[in-house]
Amino acid sequence: MLSKKDTQFAIDQMGELFPEAECELVHKNPFELLIAVVLSAQCTDALVNKVTPRLFEKYKAPEDYVRVELEELEQDIRSIGLFRNKAKNIKKLSFSLIEDFAGVVPETREELESLAGVGRKTANVVTSVAFGVPAIAVDTHVERVSKRLGICRWKDNVRQVEETLQKKIKREDWSDAHHRLIFFGRYHCKAQSPKCPSCPLVSMCREGKKRLKDQLPHG
């Protein structure tokens, strides 16, 4: 596995490659952030940002989502993938917020994870972005990059990936590191054809060296 020092170096390099890497969700309150992150499951933030302005104009509070007809909510988010699941989850989640949390978005990961449509990744994003609790949300980009580079082990589950990253990265750097890993994974260390030949990290990357040697797909 990559040492703490090498991990830090790798993440610095990602920052140089993508200086623009930062949070793409710009929502003022925790409730809107929560809805936005739930919507963003399995699709890009850019796509979510297309529907949220209209959505948040129409729905201000959990009560608004509880009251609306499911079909109407589905229509309001239909340009996003998995809109039927998401509409259902948002209605359930809003109901739970009112019933269990007095209409206020809870601040702990455990409480957030009890809400429909909120898994570990979404919960981590909400606690870190809305409540300033440092966390590294492990999405598929973060997981893939961490495994390819050898920051964590191949067989690690999401939770182990998260723990390893938090151990190897200084707490005050978690937020930056998170976004750098995501940008690097999305645009450079892509799932299908990672850009190994032009990657500043191949020399320390087990997977990169292997892909080049074995002529595995790479761009």
Place this chain on the structure above:
DNA sequence: AACTCGGGGCA
């Protein structure tokens, strides 16, 4: 552990 949900992006 595998499958499902579904539109968007890219080859």
Place this chain on the structure above:
DNA sequence: TGCCCAGAGTT
């Protein structure tokens, strides 16, 4: 135009 992407929930 068809393959691949991205999380959470269900079985």
